[in-house]
Amino acid sequence: MRRPAFYSRSPRTPPPAAEQAADLADAAASPDTAGAGGAVQPPLAHAGWQPGRKSFALLLVLCAALVTGGTVWWPRQGKAITQKDIDAAVLRTMQTATLPSPAARAADIIRPSVVRVVGYGTEKATPEAKTQKRGRNMAKGKPPEAPLDGTAPGEVERGVGTGVVIVDKGVILTNLHVVAGAEKIKVTFADGLEAVAVITGVQPENDLAVLQAQKIPDDLIPAAMRSTADLRPGDQVAAVGFPFGIGPSVSAGVVSGLKRSFRSPEGKQELGNLIQFDAAANPGNSGGPLINMDGEVLGIVTAILNPTQQRTFIGIGFAVPIENAASAAGSPPF
Numbered sequence: 230m231r232r233p234a235f236y237s238r239s240p241r242t243p244p245p246a247a248e249q250a251a252d253l254a255d256a257a258a259s260p261d262t263a264g265a266g267g268a269v270q271p272p273l274a275h276a277g278w279q280p281g282r283k284s285f286a287l288l289l290v291l292c293a294a295l296v297t298g299g300t301v302w303w304p305r306q307g308k309a310i311t312q313k314d315i316d317a318a319v320l321r322t323m324q325t326a327t328l329p330s331p332a333a334r335a336a337d338i339i340r341p342s343v344v345r346v347v348g349y350g351t352e353k354a355t356p357e358a359k360t361q362k363r364g365r366n367m368a369k370g371k372p373p374e375a376p377l378d379g380t381a382p383g384e385v386e387r388g389v390g391t392g393v394v395i396v397d398k399g400v401i402l403t404n405l406h407v408v409a410g411a412e413k414i415k416v417t418f419a420d421g422l423e424a425v426a427v428i429t430g431v432q433p434e435n436d437l438a439v440l441q442a443q444k445i446p447d448d449l450i451p452a453a454m455r456s457t458a459d460l461r462p463g464d465q466v467a468a469v470g471f472p473f474g475i476g477p478s479v480s481a482g483v484v485s486g487l488k489r490s491f492r493s494p495e496g497k498q499e500l501g502n503l504i505q506f507d508a509a510a511n512p513g514n515s516g517g518p519l520i521n522m523d524g525e526v527l528g529i530v531t532a533i534l535n536p537t538q539q540r541t542f543i544g545i546g547f548a549v550p551i552e553n554a555a556s557a558a559g560s561p562p563f
Contacts, residue, residue, distance in 0.1 A: 331522040332467045332481035338524025341419045342394040342452035345471050346403050346426075346440070346516060348387045348411030360540045364473030364512060387411060391470035391477075391517030392440060393526060395555065397451045399424075399442035402554050403516030404531050405431055408438050419477075422446050432557035435549045436500060436531050438516075439557055452518060455525035457504065457550045462486055468508040468530050468546065470517025482508030491532050491547050503547040504528045510546040519548040529554045 329337075366372060390407030394400065401416060408414050414426045422444065430439035467481045486505040492498070506519060510533050519528040528548030535543050 330481075331465060332479060335467050335520050335522045335524040336469055336477075336479040339393075339452055339469055339518055339520050339526070340477060341450040343419060343469050343477050343517065344392045344394060344401060344442075345417040345474070345476070346390045346392045346401075346407055347415045347417075347474075348390075348408045348413075349385065349415070350387045350410060350412040351385060356538055356540070360512060367473075389471060389474040389513050390515045391513065391530070392416060393516075393518040393529070394418075394449060394451050395454065395526075397445075397449050399426075399445040399449065400429075400451075401426065401440040401442060402529055402557070403438050403440060404529065405433060405436045405438040407516045408440070414440065416440065416442050418442075418446050418449070420446050430557060432553070433498075434500075435553045435557065436498070437529065437549060437554055437557040453523075453525045454551045454555060455521060455523070455527055457487075457527055457552065460484060460487065460504070460527060465522050466506050466508055466527065467520050467522075468506070468510050468514055468517060468548075469520065470510070470514035470530060472509075472511035472513040474513050476513075478514075480509035482506055485545070489547060491534065493532070500531065500547070500549070502550060502553065503531070504550060506546050506548060507544050508546065509542050511542050512540060514546075526551050 387410070388407055390403055392401040392403035392407075395402055408428060414428070415423055416426045417423050424442045424444035426440040426442045428438055429441045431437065462484050464484045465481065466484055467479055469477055469479050472478055483506065484504060485507050488501075489503045489505045490499060490501045491503055492500075504519065504527065508519070510530050514530050515532075517530045518526040519530050520526055528550050530546060530548045532547045533540075533542050534545040534547070535541060
């Protein structure tokens with residue numbers, strides 16, 4: 230680095246002739262240099278006087294100032310940063326700062342693409358429908374059998390589920406059982422926008438439905454999808470959705486197994502090639518995304534296993550792999 234020029238504040242040293250003339254003038258004005266007759270004594274008559282001595286003294290002072298002040302005026306070259314220094318800084322940050330969990334970061338990524346799906350129509354009297362109704366009412370602090378509010382006259386909320394946007398034009402994946410038989414479907418986007426949606430495609434063998442929202446946000450963000458080809462038991466996953474209609478809620482766990490099969494409690498349908506996971510899921514999570522820690526969709530949550538009639542989570546959930554789910558929309562991603 231080029232050092233800035235240093236400019237001295239001392240007066241410039243006069244040439245010898247000029248210096249001698251100045252000394253003569255000083256001597257003439259000084260009483261010490263005048264004799265009895267008032268004659269001016271030559272400067273050489275002063276004891277110990279030497280030409281240029283003052284200038285030489287000033288030069289010495291200037292050099293000393295440069296030597297001692299250089300350490301302040303001129304920047305020192307910093308110490309080179311080593312990998313050990315970097316590792317120590319990272320370790321200190323990890324020990325002193327509270328970092329978000331991998332599941333929290335993944336949920337932040339997927340959240341703009343998750344929608345709440347509600348089907349309206351004649352209320353069902355099935356055990357599953359009653360369980361979902363009780364769960365929604367209790368989540369809202371209402372009596373379990375209280376009538377549902379927020380619906381138009383003669384309109385009944387039949388089921389609540391989740392969907393995930395896969396195309397920014399408003400194409401949404403969800404479960405077929407969430408919207409099957411609904412007279413009207415409404416979706417609520419992450420920014421609160423509500424819109425009517427219609428079914429544009431179904432894949433009954435995988436319990437999948439494709440929705441098209443009639444109105445979408447200006448900045449709708451589709452989810453990123455990730456192949457399950459390298460997915461292994463033990464990999465971390467998270468389920469994002471609206472259990473009993475509340476959310477979006479996030480639960481984290483791991484992949485418990487692959488290529489699992491599931492038969493519905495009524496025995497009407499059997500699903501195969503499923504991802505088994507242990508992230509908590511309940512009625513209302515159906516149709517929501519199962520994601521990895523990068524916020525990428527691995528599958529669509531479709532079922533939970535519970536040998537009782539409670540229809541609540543006991544540690545085993547199933548998701549349709551995204552390869553099958555995306556093909557339902559007519560666009561296999563891999």
